[in-house]
Amino acid sequence: MTFHIYVKPDGFPDISEHLLVLDGFPGYQYLGEVAAKPDIDDKKYVNGTWVWGGSEPESVMRRKRAYPPTSKLIEALWQAMDEGTLPKVRGFYDEIAEAKKRFP
Numbered sequence: 001m002t003f004h005i006y007v008k009p010d011g012f013p014d015i016s017e018h019l020l021v022l023d024g025f026p027g028y029q030y031l032g033e034v035a036a037k038p039d040i041d042d043k044k045y046v047n048g049t050w051v052w053g054g055s056e057p058e059s060v061m062r063r064k065r066a067y068p069p070t071s072k073l074i075e076a077l078w079q080a081m082d083e084g085t086l087p088k089v090r091g092f093y094d095e096i097a098e099a100k101k102r103f104p
Contacts, residue, residue, distance in 0.1 A: 003038065005031040011044035012053060 006014040009027030015037060022028050031045070042061055044053035052058045067073075078096045080086040088094075 002033050002035060004033050005038065005040070007031060007045040011046060013038075013040045013043065013045065013050075015040070 001017065004016050004019050006016065006020065006025070007029040008014050014028065020028070020030075022030060029045075040050050042052065042054035042058070043050040045051075054061055074096070077086065078093060081088045081093045082097075
C-alpha cells in the first residue's frame, strides 16, 4: 500500500491512500509517498522537519495510543468482579451483567 503525505495550511499532516488533486485543497503541500503509514500524527511540519504540535506532551499521547480499547478494559474489570477477584461494584457490575443477559 502507498501513502501520500501532505501538509495542510496549519502545518499539520494529512495522510491519504489516494493522490489528491491539490486544486481542490488550497494551501496543501505534497511531500511525497511512502510504503508504510508514517507516525506523524499530532506533529507539525516546520522548516522542513516534523515537530510536536499537540496540546499535551508527546509521551502522554503515545501512552494513550498504547492502551487497549476502553471496552476491553471494562470487560476485564467486569470479568474480575464476576470471578470474585475484585469486589462487585453496584451500578458498574449490575448494568453490564444486565446487558450481557439481554444480549448474550
